[in-house]
Amino acid sequence: MEIELQEIRDFIAAIPPFDRLTDDVLNALTAALSIQYVRRGGDIPAKENAPPTLHILRQGAIAMYSGKDNLMGMLGEGDICTSFCAAEVMPDFYIKATEDTLLYSIPCDELSRLVEQDESVLHFIRHSAAQRLKEAVSDMQEQSSSNLLHTYAGDICRGELITADPDTSIQEGARLMSEHGVSSLILMQDEEPVGLVTDRDIRKRCVASGLPVSSPMREIMTHKVTSLNASESLFDALLVMTRQQVHHLPVFDDSGLKGIITTTDIMRQEGLSAVHLTNTIRKAESLEALVEASRMLPRIQLQLTNMGADLRHVGFAVTAVTGAITRRLIELAEADLGSAPVPYAWIAAGSQARREQTSHSDQDNGLIISDKMQPGDDAWFESLARFVNDGLDACGYVYCPGDVMASNPKWRQTVSTWQGYFEKWIEQPEPMALMLSSIFFDLRVIHGKEKLLNRIRRKILRQAPKNQLFLAHMVRNALTHRPPLGFFRDFVLVHDGQHDDTLDLKHSGLVPIIDMARIYALAEGLHEVGTEDRLRAAAGTPSLSKGGSANLLDAFEFISNLRLEHQAAQIRNGDSPDNYMSPKQLSKLEREHLKDAFKVVQTMQSTLEMRYQTDRI
Amino acid sequence: MLSWLFNLEYKRRHLLDKAPEGPLREYLAKPFPDRNTPIDEALLLAMDFETSGLDAKNDHLLSVGYVTLQNNRVSLETAHHQIIHSKRDMSEDNVTIHHITHDQVAEGMTLPQAVEAILCQLQGKVLLAHHAAVEIGFLQQACRNLYGIAPVIPAIDTMQLARQRLERRQQPIKAHELRLFNLRKKYGLPRYQAHNALMDAIATAELFLAQLAHGNYRKPPPLRNFLLRP
Numbered sequence: 001m002e003i004e005l006q007e008i009r010d011f012i013a014a015i016p017p018f019d020r021l022t023d024d025v026l027n028a029l030t031a032a033l034s035i036q037y038v039r040r041g042g043d044i045p046a047k048e049n050a051p052p053t054l055h056i057l058r059q060g061a062i063a064m065y066s067g068k069d070n071l072m073g074m075l076g077e078g079d080i081c082t083s084f085c086a087a088e089v090m091p092d093f094y095i096k097a098t099e100d101t102l103l104y105s106i107p108c109d110e111l112s113r114l115v116e117q118d119e120s121v122l123h124f125i126r127h128s129a130a131q132r133l134k135e136a137v138s139d140m141q142e143q144s145s146s147n148l149l150h151t152y153a154g155d156i157c158r159g160e161l162i163t164a165d166p167d168t169s170i171q172e173g174a175r176l177m178s179e180h181g182v183s184s185l186i187l188m189q190d191e192e193p194v195g196l197v198t199d200r201d202i203r204k205r206c207v208a209s210g211l212p213v214s215s216p217m218r219e220i221m222t223h224k225v226t227s228l229n230a231s232e233s234l235f236d237a238l239l240v241m242t243r244q245q246v247h248h249l250p251v252f253d254d255s256g257l258k259g260i261i262t263t264t265d266i267m268r269q270e271g272l273s274a275v276h277l278t279n280t281i282r283k284a285e286s287l288e289a290l291v292e293a294s295r296m297l298p299r300i301q302l303q304l305t306n307m308g309a310d311l312r313h314v315g316f317a318v319t320a321v322t323g324a325i326t327r328r329l330i331e332l333a334e335a336d337l338g339s340a341p342v343p344y345a346w347i348a349a350g351s352q353a354r355r356e357q358t359s360h361s362d363q364d365n366g367l368i369i370s371d372k373m374q375p376g377d378d379a380w381f382e383s384l385a386r387f388v389n390d391g392l393d394a395c396g397y398v399y400c401p402g403d404v405m406a407s408n409p410k411w412r413q414t415v416s417t418w419q420g421y422f423e424k425w426i427e428q429p430e431p432m433a434l435m436l437s438s439i440f441f442d443l444r445v446i447h448g449k450e451k452l453l454n455r456i457r458r459k460i461l462r463q464a465p466k467n468q469l470f471l472a473h474m475v476r477n478a479l480t481h482r483p484p485l486g487f488f489r490d491f492v493l494v495h496d497g498q499h500d501d502t503l504d505l506k507h508s509g510l511v512p513i514i515d516m517a518r519i520y521a522l523a524e525g526l527h528e529v530g531t532e533d534r535l536r537a538a539a540g541t542p543s544l545s546k547g548g549s550a551n552l553l554d555a556f557e558f559i560s561n562l563r564l565e566h567q568a569a570q571i572r573n574g575d576s577p578d579n580y581m582s583p584k585q586l587s588k589l590e591r592e593h594l595k596d597a598f599k600v601v602q603t604m605q606s607t608l609e610m611r612y613q614t615d616r617i
Numbered sequence: 618m619l620s621w622l623f624n625l626e627y628k629r630r631h632l633l634d635k636a637p638e639g640p641l642r643e644y645l646a647k648p649f650p651d652r653n654t655p656i657d658e659a660l661l662l663a664m665d666f667e668t669s670g671l672d673a674k675n676d677h678l679l680s681v682g683y684v685t686l687q688n689n690r691v692s693l694e695t696a697h698h699q700i701i702h703s704k705r706d707m708s709e710d711n712v713t714i715h716h717i718t719h720d721q722v723a724e725g726m727t728l729p730q731a732v733e734a735i736l737c738q739l740q741g742k743v744l745l746a747h748h749a750a751v752e753i754g755f756l757q758q759a760c761r762n763l764y765g766i767a768p769v770i771p772a773i774d775t776m777q778l779a780r781q782r783l784e785r786r787q788q789p790i791k792a793h794e795l796r797l798f799n800l801r802k803k804y805g806l807p808r809y810q811a812h813n814a815l816m817d818a819i820a821t822a823e824l825f826l827a828q829l830a831h832g833n834y835r836k837p838p839p840l841r842n843f844l845l846r847p
Contacts, residue, residue: 004682004698004815035691035819037806037826059807100805100830102823105690 001027008033012056012104015078016589017124021115028114033104038062038097045084052108054125055081060101061488067092071495073595074098074488078588084108085125124592130551130603133596137554153237153251153261154230161259163188166195166218170206173197173217184248184260187221193257195221198248225250230258234266235313241266242278242320278324287332287391290325294395297321298359298571305568311356311560312532319355322397323348323446326365329391330447333384341377342370345448346388349404353444354514354530356560358567359577360396363389364404364439366411368452373414381412404439418456426463429473438477441518442529457527464522471523472612478515479605479614483508483598487591490583503586505566506579509559509594512601513552516608520544531556548604555597562590625649625844628769641764644736649771650743652841656829659840661686661773662738663745663822665814666752673754677701681731682815683738684822686745689829691822698815699734700725732759739770747797747821749774749845772845775800775824782828800824804831 001009009030012018021029035058038044044062045053057079064072064083072093075081083093085108108125115121123135162180164173166187173185177199184198197217205220206213226244228237230253237249247263263276277296284290297318304314330346350364351357365388367381385406393399406412413421421440441460445453464470484492484503491499492508503509517531520538528534532553539549566585567577583591609615629645636642650659664683670676678701685695702725726734735756746752749772757767776795783790793799797820802808804827809816832838 001693002696002698002815004811004813005693005696007809007811007816008693008819031693031696033693035693035823035826036689037804037823037830039827039830042830060805100827102806 001031005030008104011058011078015056015080016587016592017118017121020118020120022117025114025117029106029111032106032110032114034106036103036105038101038103040097040100042097042101044081044095044097044101044103050084053084053105054108054111055084056104057081058102058104060097060099062095062101063098064095065093071485071493073486074493076489080124082125130547130554130596130600133551133554133558133593133600136593136596137557151234152230153228153232153234153249154253154258161186161257163193163257164217165189166221167216169214170202170211170217170220171213174202174213182260183262183264185217186250186257186260187217188257191256193225193227193250195223196225196248196250197221200247227252228261229253234261235309237261238266239313239316239320242317245278245282277321281321281324281328284328287329287394290328290391291394291396294321294325294360297396298577301359301564301577302568302571305564309564310557311358311564314358314564315351315354315356315530318357318359319352322352322357325395325397326388326392326446329388330384332391333387336387337380337383340384341374341380342372343449343452344369344381345445345450345452346406347443347453348446349443350439351442352446353442355444356514356531358564359571360398362400363392363397364400365389365392365406365446366404366440367406367413368418368448368456369412369414370449370452371414371416378409378412382407382409385412415452415455419459422456422460423463426460426467426470429467429470438474438515438518441522444529460522461525461527465525468612469617471519472614472617474515474519474522475608475612476614476617478512478519479609481507481511481515482605483512483601486595486598487583487586492583502580502582503594504579505559505563505581509597509601510556510563512605513556513559516552516601516604519608548607551600552604555600558593558597562594625652625769625771632766632768635766636768637764639764640733640736641760641766641768644740645768647740650741650840652839652844654840655837656840656843657689657837658687660742661745661822661825662742663691663818663825664735664752665746665817665821666755667814668751668755671751673751673758676755678728678731678755678759680725680814681735682813682818683735684815684818685742686822686825689826691819691826693819696815696819697738698813699731701731702727728759729763732756732763736760736768743840743844744770744772745821745825746772746774747817747824748776773825773843774845775821775828777845778825778828778843797821797824801827804828 009026012030013021013026018026018029038060044055057075057077059077061074061076062081063074066072081095083095111125112122120135123132162176162182163186164176166189177183177185184196186193187195187197195218197220201220201222205211206215211219226240226246227250228240230251240249241247241263249261251258251261277293277300280293281290284293300321301314301318304317326346326348334340345368347353347366347368348364349366351361352364367385369377369381389399389405389407399405404411443453443457482495484494484500486493488499491501492503494500514531517534517538520526520541520543521528521534523543524538524541526534526537528537535544535549535553535556538544539546562581563579566581570577586594626649629649633642633645636645662683663686664681666681667679668676669679680698680700682696682698684697685692725731744752753770753772756770761767779795779800780790783794797817798808801820801824804824806820806823806827809820
């Protein structure tokens with residue numbers, strides 16, 4: 001390449017994936033370009049039977065169509081058009097210049113030859129949106145390799161394992177612990193761990209309760225010990241600890257007990273954790289204390305994101321904290337109101353049920369009350385509901401705008417009434433009713449009797465798969481949220497060719513996937529609630545192919561991670577986290593990956609649309 | 618009326634007889650592209666000279682850049698830039714405009730080598746330049762000095778085309794309107810930062826593509842419609 005062409009080379013070099021190419025390859029690529037000018041309204045390619053060619057827009061804009069006037073996307077300066085690189089271009093696909101446009105073009109064969117050293121560029125040219133997305137997601141996972149996700153319990157658990165016989169005296173056990181500087185002791189019998197004693201057990205169950213120190217450890221040990229596999233990540237450890245409210249976890253590998261891992265070990269790896277926050281919440285004696293504790297939530301989300309956590313972990317941690325606050329509020333209410341007149345279950349709907357909450361979202365909840373409920377009993381439940389709903393609002397979980405809360409009598413009902421609701425929704429689906437109720441197909445018990453919800457869920461999962469009309473309505477509702485076509489300059493390009501200034505990561509990114517996952521689960525009678533769990537469980541069923549499932553999981557992971565990073569940046573700046581991103585905040589590469597994710601979602605939406613023939617209802 | 622067109626080919630053959638053996642003779646030996654060739658099929662060589670001034674007799678060539686254009690495509694594979702070694706001192710003004718330093722000039726080809734290369738490139742092609750009088754004038758003067766005679770050079774002048782287009786619409790032509798930079802802006806072409814002979818040749822080629830695209834032709838007109846009258 002002539003050095004005088006550097007300006008053209010620099011232009012190419014700034015565009016991903018070409019930014020990864022070495023100088024030599026970039027020089028060769030620049031020299032292989034040809035320049036074309038297309039007048040506004042002109043066709044690309046200008047001639048039929050042109051060889052497969054990749055175009056880089058130097059100036060101007062082009063619009064891509066499938067069939068008559070069906071806009072598929074628009075490209076502007078610095079964008080790359082790979083549409084003519086695919087093995088087969090759709091027969092009714094065409095491109096028109098919407099402005100006077102200057103293109104740098106290169107035949108795809110020649111480009112492939114030039115970049116053969118660089119797989120990512122080759123993939124960019126040759127692969128489908130789904131394949132590229134998969135690579136982006138795995139790259140992302142690799143990048144976060146130095147964090148809790150990729151540190152395994154087996155790697156950090158203490159090598160020197162301190163064990164004792166359950167019949168050892170407490171004093172002897174305490175001496176052993178002091179000698180080795182550990183805070184717990186695993187008690188072994190016949191080479192099997194039978195219990196665990198911690199510092200706290202000695203303090204609470206022995207010293208504080210006046211038990212002689214000569215008593216055997218057996219008397220103060222915890223019998224049911226939750227353990228961890230050595231191959232599980234520290235994040236898994238953190239999740240188990242948060243959920244089970246424990247600070248010590250024995251770690252096993254194939255050969256048996258390998259060691260023990262403590263919250264301190266994990267904290268030593270990475271700062272503060274949700275475990276401590278849920279403990280604080282559990283002990284909170286007033287609403288003020290809960291409000292104070294809940295202020296920590298954004299910081300925890302930020303910290304987890306900094307550590308490279310994905311939505312599964314952030315969602316779990318944040319949801320665990322929300323659950324703890326809800327439970328504590330209920331306990332405080334019960335302390336005031338006396339115990340419940342009949343059994344009940346406090347249920348969370350929507351993102352809290354799916355364990356996909358981030359920061360403070362709106363509250364969605366309800367009460368399922370035993371059928372034994374008497375006419376006068378509702379006053380108690382109403383008081384409970386008001387206290388908890390108000391408390392959650394004070395803690396930052398603002399009132400549900402759609403009034404989906406236990407304080408609304410409609411969502412504070414007996415098992416039979418709830419069953420009636422679902423029966424009506426399924427048997428006589430009406431679009432509006434479904435729109436409102438779709439979050440009720442994502443339910444989880446936060447406090448109270450699990451079996452009350454199970455009775456309802458069993459019925460839903462039996463009826464839903466048989467009812468095609470219901471599913472078709474659900475599909476139609478799901479299709480009201482469609483991903484954008486892509487980006488054009490600094491705008492989001494939506495379906496009717498309109499431009500938006502911001503991208504709503506939730507409604508045009510995550511919600512379409514969440515909605516589809518719900519439909520697959522309902523169509524197949526699957527009890528999973530989390531979106532990723534649903535997609536995994538539905539993979540390979542008649543409703544969802546394995547490939548489709550993998551693609552949607554990649555898209556979901558990519559968009560959620562983008563949202564987490566966006567929210568982390570907002571929290572860092574002291575702003576309230578939201579779901580709106582300006583395309584200006586997105587790197588060129590992120591835009592490309594997002595476009596691929598949108599494409600995956602569009603494809604799956606079209607499949608559902610055809611399968612359930614939503615145009616006929 | 619179109620006699621000058623016939624003259625071009627006639628003059629070529631006439632000069633061929635007088636030309637000494639060497640690069641100029643080889644250039645003249647190759648027929649010019651057929652004047653009836655559709656413009657998109659004609660082989661064009663977009664060229665730009667950086668010179669020490671505008672007087673072909675007293676100023677001299679500093680560098681040359683060229684690139685071929687055919688089938689509505691500028692092919693960067695054919696792009697070439699050449700610094701021309703000059704014994705004469707460079708006028709300081711031009712050095713700052715073109716960013717060519719004395720060292721770079723020293724690394725260049727000698728004028729006879731450069732002219733030989735240019736003539737070789739031009740064989741069987743049509744010259745494309747913006748304000749082609751400069752390129753034609755300097756090339757002819759160099760040939761006169763080197764070979765004793767000046768060749769005919771079929772050429773397309775993007776500035777001339779722009780002027781004709783405005784005149785046809787009877788629009789008054791404003792100062793600077795015909796400059797390469799301003800014409801490019803009119804056609805939505807990017808603003809290149811670099812000003813070297815090669816980027817200017819490419820910029821000219823792009824401008825010509827834009828002029829063709831905006832010509833509202835039902836089919837590509839023949840080459841003769843675009844040729845500069847001598």
